[in-house]
Amino acid sequence: MTVEIGVGRRERNRIRNRNEILEAAQMEFSINGYHDTSIQAIAVRADFAVGTLYQLFDTKENLYRELLIDYAEQARIRFTEALSTASTSYERLVNYVRAKGELFEDRIPLARLILMETMGTGILFKSGPKPELNMMYDVWHKLLAELFEEGIRSGEFRRVDPMGAAVTLEGMTNQFIYHWQQEPDTFRYERAVEQIEDLFLKPLRA
Structure with missing residues (x-):
């Protein structure tokens, strides 16, 4: 039971992180365009470490x-x-x-x-x-x-x-x-x- 709850919580966190990163990426791409937007800038806007971002999007x-x-x-x-x-x-x-x-x-x-x-x-x-x-x-x-x-x-x-x-x-x-x-x-x-x-x-x- 504890494992199932933990897995559920991790999955909810992953979905929330993914949505927040996508929202930040939307803003950066729309402001700077695809080529002038960096992963680092998206991570800063989303307030995540770059490594966290790469865990979800390679x-x-x-x-x-x-x-x-x-x-x-x-x-x-x-x-x-x-x-x-x-x-x-x-x-x-x-x-x-x-x-x-x-x-x-x-x-x-x-x-x-x-x-x-x-x-x-x-x-x-x-x-x-x-x-x-x-x-x-x-x-x-x-x-x-x-x-x-x-x-x-x-x-x-x-x-x-x-x-x-x-x-x-x-x-x-x-x-x-x-x-x-x-x-x-x-x-x-x-x-x-x-x-x-x-x-x-x-x-x-x-």
């Missing part, structure tokens, strides 16, 4: 990779919830667009890093996170495409290529979020939601 590349994959999982949960909170395909897609902006607003320091990876301008990894992220985006594009296809079958949307519509929607949201990062004081994401509706989603209606 390289800076793996730390960055885990940060992006952790964010991707948060996005999957948030977006899945958004797609399940409306009755029509149109409403679910609008909810998705809003949820994407809310997620980026909650995690602004990560936004530029994520956009760099999704737009193909991120760092060149020896092993990921590209494979994991690409797999996630492939799955997500298929889910959005299925939603467009469902709307086409029900007569809600006119006949278009569902995958083309899904990729177009992703491209529009990414570009608006990128613009948001460039002009954070003046840009309103809710206005972007309205424009995506007016310029893309409403014209698709049958």
